[in-house]
Amino acid sequence: MNIGILGGGQLGRMLALAGVPLGARFRFLEPRSPAPVDSIGQVVRAEYDDAAALERFREGLDVVSYEFENVPDASARYLAEVIEVFPPPAALEFARDRANEKRGFGRLDVPVPPWRSVDSLEDLRRGVSELGVPAVLKTRRLGYDGKGQFVLTSHDDVARAWEDLGSSPLVLEGFVDFDRELSIVGVRARDGSTAFYPLVENTHRSGVLVRTEAPAEGVSAGLQAAAEAYIGAIMESLDYVGVLALELFEVDGGLLANEVAPRVHNSGHWTQDGADTCQFENHVRALMNLPIGSTAARGYSVMLNLLGALPPLGAVAAEPLTHLHLYDKAPRPGRKIGHINVVGPDRAEVSQTAARLEALFPPESGPA
Numbered sequence: 001m002n003i004g005i006l007g008g009g010q011l012g013r014m015l016a017l018a019g020v021p022l023g024a025r026f027r028f029l030e031p032r033s034p035a036p037v038d039s040i041g042q043v044v045r046a047e048y049d050d051a052a053a054l055e056r057f058r059e060g061l062d063v064v065s066y067e068f069e070n071v072p073d074a075s076a077r078y079l080a081e082v083i084e085v086f087p088p089p090a091a092l093e094f095a096r097d098r099a100n101e102k103r104g105f106g107r108l109d110v111p112v113p114p115w116r117s118v119d120s121l122e123d124l125r126r127g128v129s130e131l132g133v134p135a136v137l138k139t140r141r142l143g144y145d146g147k148g149q150f151v152l153t154s155h156d157d158v159a160r161a162w163e164d165l166g167s168s169p170l171v172l173e174g175f176v177d178f179d180r181e182l183s184i185v186g187v188r189a190r191d192g193s194t195a196f197y198p199l200v201e202n203t204h205r206s207g208v209l210v211r212t213e214a215p216a217e218g219v220s221a222g223l224q225a226a227a228e229a230y231i232g233a234i235m236e237s238l239d240y241v242g243v244l245a246l247e248l249f250e251v252d253g254g255l256l257a258n259e260v261a262p263r264v265h266n267s268g269h270w271t272q273d274g275a276d277t278c279q280f281e282n283h284v285r286a287l288m289n290l291p292i293g294s295t296a297a298r299g300y301s302v303m304l305n306l307l308g309a310l311p312p313l314g315a316v317a318a319e320p321l322t323h324l325h326l327y328d329k330a331p332r333p334g335r336k337i338g339h340i341n342v343v344g345p346d347r348a349e350v351s352q353t354a355a356r357l358e359a360l361f362p363p364e365s366g367p368a
């Protein structure tokens, strides 16, 4: 089967690494050079809205998916007219705009933090007085890894926040004093069957994921069931096919939805070494119309992102329980250039190994 992927970053690379053993061949549409997929499949090097390149890209493909959700609507829709595209373009639209997304959550009874749509300074003033401070102002589109966000800690911050972000459509959210951040990754096949990985705990620094622990400690069956019901409802409503991730805040034993990613997700990277079937293989299985593989965890995992600079690889590889995944990207401050999965049967041992690995990280590593 010939699979086309819009985007040629590390997620595309890892999809191909998991899909090639299933007999899939991969072609990527990617504007940047070099790219992490260069050594792993064919690359059509062009912008996402280049009509001639889209023609060349889709020629001979059986199915198209993506690893990057900010593909222009027109391109996703054009492809969807001539070839099967999964997840469906409606999922891109759902996730792309934070106000749409929150309205969608609301329709499905998925709880969210209090929020307001902000299109003017007046809206922002009103929102801050209604929601109180602290509050988080976010761009509705193109925000990721904490970019396009401003935390207001007093009413005096309104002017500065507006100056910073006011040129784009915005949402204002009440600041959630969460106990921890969790996420769930689910997969839905073409026949509508679903499977879910266990809830994981995520640690962010400066809005960027640095660490995932899987499964999250002390998750009740009720909490896992609630998370599965939320992500299941989202997938069902979009007639989704493939892997979807839902980021959540845990507050007082309940869950609030933060955002969805209509693709494989950084908080699912642990599954490469810590689950029966990894998120990348399950996404490819869904594309190929194969049954979904078991999503059960094998022991305990910690995933550590490598940001900006690499630790000494010999010392990393010398650590038992450790699996290194590099993306073939040049180190640059804050850039995601790889991750390490630590997997074993004993949570304490996994956690101690992760701490020893973190001690090897050079001082310049971490979010920019």
Ligand code: AMP
Residues within 6 Å of the ligand: 113, 136, 143, 144, 145, 146, 147, 173, 174, 175, 176, 177, 181, 204, 207, 208, 247, 258, 259
């Ligand atoms: P996002 O880009 O929405 O995923 O936000 C990045 C990170 O900022 C999240 O993972 C949280 O750590 C933090 N954050 C975002 N929204 C809120 C909020 N409403 N309250 C508290 N922290 C937040």
